[in-house]
Every structure is written in structure tokens, then in C-alpha cells.
Amino acid sequence: MKIFHEHSWEVSPQEARKIQLELKSRIDFVSRMNIEDIDTVAAADISYHKHDRYLYAAVALFSFSDLKFLSSHSLKMQSTFPYIPGYLSxxxxxxxxxxxxxxxxxxxxxxxxxxxxxxPRHFGLASHLGLLLDIPTIGCAKSVLVGEYEEPPQERGAASPLIFKQKKVGEVLRTSSHVKPVFVSPGHKISFEDAHEIILRCSPRFRIPEPLRVAHKIVNEIRLNDISDDKFFK
DNA sequence: GCGACAG
DNA sequence: ATCTTGTCGC
Known part of the structure; x- marks a missing residue:
């Protein structure tokens, strides 16, 4: 698959910030897709052991209509950047x-x-991936990074806007009744409405959308089964 | 300076 | 992110 807007990942936090500021203007906030036409939905996740130099990644593909697992691909790679809030991508x-x-x-x-x-600069992981892959993306986080919000009602499907600097940047969505909500925000080529609807449809039973749950399970299992994992040498 | 802070 | 045991509620 072709990658757009390629740039180096071997950068300093200052350079990363500059890249975010340059690329954020290219984010597309419009959904050109019709939810009923969605055939497949994929989820990507990363796993790693604290202080380990390797990152394990997995992309799981699912059918959207009945959420059936279709396939997955995984990879092991050395990390090139530390975890710094605001620079996760x-x-x-x-x-x-x-x-x-x-x-x-x-x-x-x-x-x-x-x-x-x-x-902080309207360019989180989902936006970055969406732009480079040229695929509609949705950010579904387990906790907040920026913005203010009111606690949404306890029923599944309830949501309240996530406001940052007087503007709506996402939604705090309850995917399961009486369970902590998730933070949903458009990444690229998708609207707030579609992001909300897709995340809800992908979470018929648990708090975390099924594709993300499975991707997390897969990548974690791969890491734990990797005999060359650095933890065996420490 | 102080507090916040995706994974 | 990961580690870690029991425990409470739908």
C-alpha cells in the first residue's frame, strides 16, 4: 500500500511538533463514505514491555456488518521515539x-x-495514520488527553461533547451501560456522527470496540510468546 | 512556576 | 504500555 506525506521518524520532539503543525492542515473532516456501504473495519494496536526496545504491532481486519474476524498481520520493530504525551504517533x-x-x-x-x-495540535495518532495511509480513521482512547466534558448519561449510546479551546474535538461515548466511557474523535476523512456510529456498532457487548479488543489480544500474545523478547535477557 | 498528561 | 488478586455488579 502506498504511504503519503512520508517523513522521517528519526526526529526530535521539536521536529515532531513541526511535522504535526505542517500536516494537520491536510486533515479531511468530511465523511465521503456511507456507513451502510462499509464492508470492512480494521483496528491497529501496539504492545511492548516497559523499558524494552521493541514494539509489537498488529492490524486486525473484521467484517463491519457482523463483526467477524477476517485476518490479521503483525510485526516487531525497534522503537525510535519515547512515549511523550502529545507525540504518541x-x-x-x-x-x-x-x-x-x-x-x-x-x-x-x-x-x-x-x-x-x-x-493539543489537532493531530493525534488516528489523524497521523489516516493521513499517511489515506484511509478514514477514528481515534478511540480509554482516557482523555485534552478537552473538557460533562459525564454522559449511564446508558449505552449516551454521549457528551469533548470541548477543547471552545471547539468540539470529539465525544465522550458510553459504549456499555454503567461502564466508563471511551473518548472518540475523528482522525481523518470522517465526521463526528460517523465516528460515533461506527464505534457504537463495533462495541455491541464490551466497552472497547471488538476489532480493537482483538488487535490488543493478538499483539499482546505475540509479544509474550516471543522468546527473543528483551525481558529474557534482563 | 504549577498541574495535566493518549499509550 | 505493563505488572498484579481479589472482588463487585450486570
């Missing part, structure tokens, strides 16, 4: 980009474990 996007670079599968939408435009 510079740590986690490289291995995910690598997986897509070598496969020809193009999901209709990609779910990401992190923020989309609900970011």
Missing part, C-alpha cells in the same frame, strides 16, 4: 505504517487506540 505509528506498507488490504475504516483531532 511518533512512537506507535511506524510499525503500523510498516504493516500497511507490505499488505494490499485497504479497510474501509481504521480504528486507532488513541486520539484523533482531540489533541
Amino acid at each position: 511518533f512512537r506507535e505509528a511506524p510499525p503500523i505504517i510498516e504493516i500497511f506498507r507490505k499488505i494490499d488490504t485497504r479497510p474501509d475504516v481504521l480504528l486507532c487506540d488513541g486520539q484523533g483531532i482531540a489533541h
Whole structure:
């Protein structure tokens, strides 16, 4: 798969910030897709052991209508950037980009474990991946990075706007009744409405959308089974 | 300077 | 992110 807007990942936090500011203007906030036409939905996730130099990534593909697992691809790669709030994509996007670079599968939408435009510079992991892969993406984070919000009602499907600097940047969505909500924000080529609807449909039973749950399970299992994992040498 | 801070 | 045991509620 072709990668757009390629740039180096071997950068300093200052350079990363500059790249975010340059690329954010290219984010597309419009959904040109019709939810009823979505055939496949994919999810990407990363796993690593604290203080380990390797990152494990996985992309799981699902059918959107009945959420059936279709396939998955994974990869192991050395990290090139530390975890710094606001710069997560510079740590986690490289291995995910690598997986897509070598496969020809193009999901209709990609779910990401992190923020989309609900970011200090409106360019979170989902936005970064969406722009480089040219695929509609949705950020679905387990906790907030920026913005203020009111606690949404306890029923599944309830949501309240996530406001950052007087503007809506996402939604705090309750995917399961009486359970902590998730933070949903558009990444690229998708609207707030579609992001909300897709995340809800992908979470019929649990808090975390099924594709993301499975991707997390897969990548964690791969890391634990990797005999060359650095932890065995420490 | 102080507090916040995706994974 | 990961580690880690029991425990509470739908």
C-alpha cells in the first residue's frame, strides 16, 4: 500500500511538533463514505514491555456488518521515539505504517487506540495514520488527553461533547451501560456522527470496540510468546 | 512556576 | 504500555 506525506521518524520532539503543525492542515473532516456501504473495519494496536526496545504491532481486519474476524498481520520493530504525551504517533505509528506498507488490504475504516483531532495540535495518532495511509480513521482512547466534558448519561449510546479551546474535538461515548466511557474523535476523512456510529456498532457487548479488543489480544500474545523478547535477557 | 498528561 | 488478586455488579 502506498504511504503519503512520508517523513522521517528519526526526529526530535521539536521536529515532531513541526511535522504535526505542517500536516494537520491536510486533515479531511468530511465523511465521503456511507456507513451502510462499509464492508470492512480494521483496528491497529501496539504492545511492548516497559523499558524494552521493541514494539509489537498488529492490524486486525473484521467484517463491519457482523463483526467477524477476517485476518490479521503483525510485526516487531525497534522503537525510535519515547512515549511523550502529545507525540504518541511518533512512537506507535511506524510499525503500523510498516504493516500497511507490505499488505494490499485497504479497510474501509481504521480504528486507532488513541486520539484523533482531540489533541493539543489537532493531530493525534488516528489523524497521523489516516493521513499517511489515506484511509478514514477514528481515534478511540480509554482516557482523555485534552478537552473538557460533562459525564454522559449511564446508558449505552449516551454521549457528551469533548470541548477543547471552545471547539468540539470529539465525544465522550458510553459504549456499555454503567461502564466508563471511551473518548472518540475523528482522525481523518470522517465526521463526528460517523465516528460515533461506527464505534457504537463495533462495541455491541464490551466497552472497547471488538476489532480493537482483538488487535490488543493478538499483539499482546505475540509479544509474550516471543522468546527473543528483551525481558529474557534482563 | 504549577498541574495535566493518549499509550 | 505493563505488572498484579481479589472482588463487585450486570
